[in-house]
Amino acid sequence: MRDPSVKSYAPGYQIGKPIWGFAVVQVLKSEVESVKVGDYLRVAECPFQEYNVLPPEHPVTLIKEEEGVPLSLHVGILGMPGQTAFxxxxxxxxxxxxxxxxxxxxxxxxxxxxAQLSKAKGLKVIASAGSDDKVAFMKSIGVDVAFNYKTESVADVLVREGPIDIYWDNVGGPTLDAALGAFAPGGRVIVCGSMSDYNTKEAYGIKNTSQILFKRLRVEGFYWFLAGETYEGQKNKSERFMQAMVPLIKSRQLKWSEQVYNGVESVGEAIVAVQTGTATAKVVVKVDDI
Structure with missing residues (x-):
């Protein structure tokens, strides 16, 4: 959430207009030959409202219905969050x-x-979260070392269980500092987010940057859609991603859970759950039945 006048890689929300996000929709009318009435689409930048009229150039992906693969997964494990992780x-x-x-x-x-994709590849997985309920959830999906960063020191856990080769950074700040001090040589930092700095007046100053040199670390931020273009070899395609993920879903090697909010009037509550960290699963707003 930010002032829409502040430029970023995606437009900000505007007061008085519907917020938007990724959505699964059913086509009621189409003037595009490749899109038929009744088709299901995953739509990027879709306004949260019951009906939308989209221009032909709007980014959409045709969804193939498959047994054992709920449509809602296309805004979660098979949508932007899943593609980000993969x-x-x-x-x-x-x-x-x-x-x-x-x-x-x-x-x-x-x-x-x-965490789950890493386990499937044979890695040891250490993961942290901010409540005991979330620690229990992480253990249930196979995390080897799950801990509450509010009651245990990140640095102490990483010294005990490391060294680490990869750090998936969602928070930045002191947690990133602790991770930089726990790397084996040649490690990789995947910068996906910086939650600790989003709502602060003064950003945290990283103190352990010397470790990047001493241990020959690679620190790289990425946007899921650009990384996807690199992996798939073309824009707006996800064939290799789907080929890898759907079998893992059907075989239940990947576990997921959803925190569902019903009705367009619940969108505000859903956003608060995400931004405050109180959500315990993938947040999904069910605007209407499809």
Whole structure:
């Protein structure tokens, strides 16, 4: 959430207009030959309202209905959060069997997928979150070392369980500092977010930057759509991602949970749950039945 006059990689919300996000929709009328009435689409930058009229150039992806794959997963594990986790690991992290990864915000929609994909590749997974309930959830999805960063020192846990080869950074700040001090040589930092700095007047100053040199670390931020373009070899395509993820979903090797809010009037409550960290699963707003 920010003033729309502040430029970023995505436009800000405007007061008095519907907020937008990723959505799964059903087509009621179409003047585009490749899109038929009754088709399901994943729509980027979709206004949260019951009906929308979209121009032909609006970014959409045709969804293929598959048994064992709920449509809602296309805004979660098969949507932007899943692609963020998958492409970030593959393009930036380049994990290898036997390595150790630390995931901050390990109970979040993205973090929990990073943890599970890493386990599937044979990595040791360390993950942190801010409540005991979230720690229990992380253990339930196979995290090897799950801890509450509010009651245990991140630095102490990483010294005890490390060294780490990959850090998936969702928070920045002191947690990033602690991770930089716990790396094995040649490690990779995947910068996905910086939650600790989003609502502060003065950003935290990283103190451990010398470790980037001493341990030959690579620190890289990424946007999911650009990483996806690199991995897939073209824009707005996700074939390789789907080929990798759908079998893991159908075989239940990947676990997921959803925190569903019903009705367009619940959008504000859903956003607060995400921004304050009180959500315990992927937040989904069910605007209407499809």
């Amino acid at each position: 492409y970030g690991l593959e393009v930036v992290g380049k994990p290898a069997k036997g390595e150790t990864i630390y995931v901050s915000s390990g109970a979040s929609g993205v973090g929990s997928l990073v």
